[in-house]
Amino acid sequence: MRRLLTRLPIDPYLLGLLATVGAAFLFPARDRGAEVADVVTYAAIVLLFFLYGARLSPTNVVQGISHWRLQGFVLLLSFVLFPVLGLILTLALRNVVDGTLLMGLMFVCVLPSTVQSSIAFTSIARGNVAAALCSASVSNLLGVVLTPLLVGLLMNAHGAALSLDSLKDIALQLVAPFAAGQLLRPWINSWLSRHRGILGYVDRGSILLVVYGAFSHGVVSGVWQQVGLEDLGVIILLDSLLLAIVLSASAYLSRRFGFEKEDEIAIVFCGSKKSMASGIPMANILFQGMPVGLIVLPLMLFHQLQLFACAAIARRYASRRPTEETPVAPAQASLRA
Structure with a gap:
């Protein structure tokens, strides 16, 4: 079965998400089962962010963060360009598309970048891996603060507002375990390095639990009856449009501002991606009492679109001629070694 899945022209994790x-x-959690699922999901999110903190090397952060122009450029793409585009689209279509789905689209635009896939695609494309690691990590750290603030600033018109309880929940469920992971990293890093495969399953399993909880709540409350095929098709088109605009803008502007090819690659992959791993847990906190399953649907669709698009772009970058390359930065060379 494992061999069969690896041969399919589709990400096995996508199959897992669809199965979840x-x-x-088919089997939504109800009553007592829903309470148990909520507790398990909460624990999974705490574990997920603890592992993020434990695996982030302070040395790599120092190496990458020194490239301040690149880091600032990626943050502008993630937390300025994306929200502006999302605001334009949601305001233009507020009388055409379901309001909850538009809220989900706007939520996509205020999320931080991914970590694992941004680094993986940058490595495949022979880009600046050290800068990509730092950029994606800093984006996620700042996203814990910036995403809730942007939700409160830009999404009040859609019925979402930032509250002190939301900030407290984010601090307890996301920031505290991440900080604990950083503090304990010197003692557990060697064990984590020896069990990377198991930790990968923990990462993905945690997200599957969160997805199950969000969609299960939607089934029990009957919100899915509100989604039509037309609305779903429009959201896919809008996700695709957002991704295409930011991918094109990130590549074009990085060249215009004189970034080297390796830096351009890191900018393209870090600046155009949005994190489902951070987004779904945040949605559970920020949109309590609302149809979270519907709100995260645009994010799930965007996540898969970005994987397919970036995989193709990474292969294209990787196939460039040696004469197109620029010298590899010392920090990047040490990482590859």
Whole structure:
């Protein structure tokens, strides 16, 4: 079965997400089961962010953060360009598309970048891996603060507001375990390095639990009856449009501002991606009492679109001729070694 999955022209994790959504529709958690699922999901999120903190090397952060122009450029793409585009689209379509789905689209635009896939694609494309690691990590750290603030600033018109309880929940569920992971890293890093495969399953399993909980709540409350195929098609088109605009803008502007090819690659992959791993846990906190399953649907669709698009772009970058390359930075060379 494992060999069969690896041969399919589709990400196996996408199959897992689809299977989880199907399980939520067929066997939604109700009553006591829903309470247990909420506790398990909360614990999974805490574990997920603890592992993020434990695996982030302070040395790599120092190496990458020294490239301040690149880091600032990626942050502008993630937390300025994306929100502006999202605001334009949601305001233009507020009388055409379901309001909850538009809220989800706007939520996509205020999220931080991904970590694992941004680094992986940068490495495949022979880009500046050290800068990508730092940029994606800093984006996620700042996202814990900036995403809730942007939700409160830009999404009040859609019925979402930032509250002190939300900030407290984020601090307890996301920031505290991440900080604990950083503090304990010197003692547990060697063990984590020896069990990277197991930790990968923990990462993905945690997200599957969160997805199950979000969609299960949607089934029980009946919100899915509000989604039509037309709305779903429009959201896919809008996700695709957002991704295409930011991918094009990140590549074009990085060249215009004189970044080297390796830096351009890091900018393209870090600046155009949005984190489902951070986004779904945040949605559970920020949108309590609302149809979270519907709100995160645009994010799930965007996540898969970005994987397919970036995989193709990474292969194209990787196939460039040696004469197109620029010298590899010392920090990047040490990482590759």
